[in-house]
Amino acid sequence: MPTDMQSEIIAELIKRLGVVESFGAEVFEDNVLRVIDAEDTSGLRDDFIVIQPGQTEEVERQTGGSVREAVTLNITAITRRRCAGALLRDARLGIKCALPGPKAGLATQGVQKADFLPETPMPAGEGRRWACHVMPIQVTYVQPLK
Structure with missing residues (x-):
């Protein structure tokens, strides 16, 4: 079975x-x-990060049993604290620092490049307690098929 x-x-x-x-x-x-x-969010910290898989695109069929793909992953910093704007800006910078360079620091063999896409800040809405900052990152890699 090939590596996922x-x-x-x-x-x-x-x-x-x-x-x-x-x-x-x-x-x-x-x-x-x-x-x-969720009904019960008491088990969650006040600040956390969720990685949500998004769209996968086949970039190129390669010979030898592999395919080049690009997956978009939404890295979302989430807080329920009051000074959400400043906290989320700090989290955004921390995420960028943790994922440096043209491969976002990823050492997984087969990763070719990583690019951050346009970001979306989402303040807590009326009656909502959570504020977040969504940072889509598109990672291009070679997926073995054999």
Whole structure:
């Protein structure tokens, strides 16, 4: 069975984002809306990061049993604290620092490049307690098929 490159990339991102001040203490893969809309959020920290897989695009079929793909992963810093704007800006910078260079610091073999896409700040809305900052990152890699 070939290595699932997306799982490898997500696992490495979780590990690398663990250094982000305050937010990095809890980093996991999930659906952001499912997490923040859950009935019981008492088990969650005040600040955390969720990695939500998004669209995968096949870039090029290669010979020799592999395919070049690009996956978009939404890295979302989330807080329920009052001074959310400043905290989320700090988290944004911390995420950028934790993922430096043209491969976002990813050492997983097969990763070719990583690019941050346009970001979306989302302040807590009326009746909402969570504010977040969504940072899509597109990672291009070679996926073995054999």
